[in-house]
Amino acid sequence: MDDLIADFVAECREMLEALGGEIVAWEANPDDRARLDSIFRFVHTVKGNCGFFDFPRLETLSHAAEDALADCRAGRRHPDGALVSAVLAVIDRIGEMIASIDAGDGVPEGDDSALIDALAPGAEGPAQQVAMPAAVDAASKASSTPRTIRLSVELLDRVMSGVSDMVLARNELARRLREAPDDVAVDGAFERLSGIIAEMRDAITRTRMQRIENLFVALPRMVRDLCTELGKQVLVDIDGGDVELDREMIEMIRDPLTHIIRNAVDHGIETPAERLKAGKREIGLLSVSARQSGNQILIEIADDGKGIEASKLVEKAVANGVIEREVASRLSRSEQLALIFEAGVSTAKEVTAISGRGVGMDVVRSNVERIGGLVELDSTPGKGTRMVLRVPLTLTIIPALTVSIGSQHFAIPRSAIEEIVRANGGSVTLERIGGAGVATIRGRRVPEVALADVLGLPSAMNDQERTLIVLRPAGGDVYALAVDRIHDHEELVVKPAAPAVMATGLYAGTTLADDGSPILLFDPAGLAQVGGVRLETLERGGHTADVPVAVNSNEIPVLLFRGLDGARRALRLGVVDRIEEVAADAIRPSAGRLRVQLGEAILPLAGVERPDELDGKVRVFRLNDGTHEIGYAFREVIDLMSIERDVIPADVPGAINGVTLIGGEPAELVDAHWLFAEHLGTAARPQTQLVCRLPEGDAWMQNMLRPIVEAAGYLVIGDGDELSADLTIVSHGEPVQSAQSGRVLRLATDPDQVNGQDSIYRYDRTGLLLAIKSASGGNR
């Protein structure tokens, strides 16, 4: 009997979960027969089973709902809002009872007459209040159980950890095999075993995966309840429910996601009246979608509400002492918006019951970052807000970078690493200020700590020889960590370390490296704390120092490569635009010289001695002198180096400038100037088109001026475009929006306004044409 009840409970739960979305869809379209049928089926099943199990209270309730729905099905009654709410209330009550049966308490005592009365035609009101408190409760209970497989989660975890151990054991075996003398048969067998284990690990990882739908099914219902409470109308659009995510991960993002959605409905989407006034549809749109991108899952929550006003955020942040006014004035727009994630900043004028629960976006961000994820925010006032949660697929396998101090290896989670720079590189300077380390990386000052000092480990290296890893811990700001050496990227199966080890605050866990030795995984925030870096004093673009980049003539960065003829050559990095790979048939002699087709452009090609021997793919440097481009074919890139010694000049002028030692071996230095001079000749034509920026919103400019400008050979772009303009035309008195404006021409609507050289009356056609032409002439 107990088994039968367990099955009944499980079946009901599954149906309840699946029903969450159906009910709301039904409410939106009461005539949807399919939805009505599935809800009817649920209450019918419950009723049937109750008779069998002797749960009279449950039976009466489901029976009443079944009757009401049967009337709708037969067309005797039209399902209206009151009926939907009443049915909802009944379903919630059924959910509660089932939970109680599941807990072994049987059906609790209670009175359902209010709910049953509400089902009657013409009834109204009371059912609503009864429904609400139950609703949230039932939804959260229902969705916490897995959907299709009934399998002890503990067992699954044990299998998972068994497989992880197997992977580690395999790695150890691999290492031993490498040391042992070669035996083809053993190697072959091991390869096979290895492949099987890898496959198994994938499979078992997937068994832990759940469709994110489990998280999404409860959303329509939640939004519906919120809307009823707030008097708003919101349409939820859910997409990507079939994306799979680690079971634990789903639990970890449940709260942040719920919070974001509550916020969106409460603060983002306006009331129907406000929306109409703003020229929008009465019904707000909330779209929630999930998709996989590499080993990350992106969950996007977008609404078309009133958006976030960055300036208000800044005001609030300043008022609450989160940042200094002086710092605030220098923030970029995205930095301003990011203030919403600071503790003590909320734009809501008043705290509401829905989202003002003392839990702010700061908690959302720290929760997401704790699991190695990220929150991104974008908002346009009046248009809406878009948030993206990026979370890793699983918790247990962490991509990490291994580093070492002295002879000991450690791992740093990849997700926290912003960049890696050499301490003695040209763009980095290290200083000691009152004993504290400060690194200046491309003009940005960041606190620096030496890992050896934090750990108290002896290291023979001095600061200048070390490598700096710029870390951004969860919820904190960047700092640079100096390590002795950087080794490898590894995917590590991380396990929590013993409490005594975790208590140091430095580590996030332990793991075994491929060679079978234990490795400690750092907690970047903990490292900073122990290292004495204050993470809460956020460096928001404030402390950038205008340090001119030292021009050190001894260190010219060059790209060392092997030419098609096999010679070691080097090119100054500055002239190399990018590297492209082309099919050999894109290279052919035409118009007197060898040329290569790269996309839309046809460039002269250097570096090829015997064009007829080319076949397959050819790699080509795209060289750029600022205006012109040529190609240079090569075999392979060796490394990025700098010239260490003097250059011995070549005896005859030609493509080779001279010889020098790079990386301890001689290399020919390619003379870029000679290449351009030789290959461009005199008939060169600029490859880049002249660009003119016109204000987008100005009808006169777009209709009257634009044809003239285009006729003069310009590409016309708008304010928002990224291209750097050669010429920018604005109306008199308007500010120039973009930094890359080139020459600025101001047009006056009245001849009397004209002042200065770049100011022209807008119907002074001759002057205008002259100015446009001269701007282009100056650039040629």
Next chain:
Amino acid sequence: MNELLLIVSIAGSRVALPAAAVESVVELEALIPVPRAPIHVAGLSALRSRVLTVIDCRRSLELGATVLDDGSLQEAAVVELDGHHYALTVDVVEDVVEALSEPAPIRAAMGDGWERVSKGMVETEEGPLLLVDIPAIIAGPATEARAA
């Protein structure tokens, strides 16, 4: 059936560990130190693709230090506590015996370290032995100081 005890010697004293708690006795291989960890955490070691946290029992008892890096073999008892595996360094592992009595309080004055890890005295065929409280020896002196 009486409890089985594993007789080991730590810092020159013969003591008993509850045998049921000891998974295995191993010879420790290379140790990876854990910087900034409490002093009695000697480091990490790998055992059959598991990570062991090595506890230096001498240091935990504040009776000097075990020499771990001289290349000689170091025996250790592997125990599990709250899902984590620990290796307790011991001088030597002797034998498994049956306990002949329930642990009884020791009324004589013991050394500080021993006092902390004592679960009392048990009678065995080999004479009375101190029964060591494994969680206490893993916790080490630092926790004791905080609790006091």
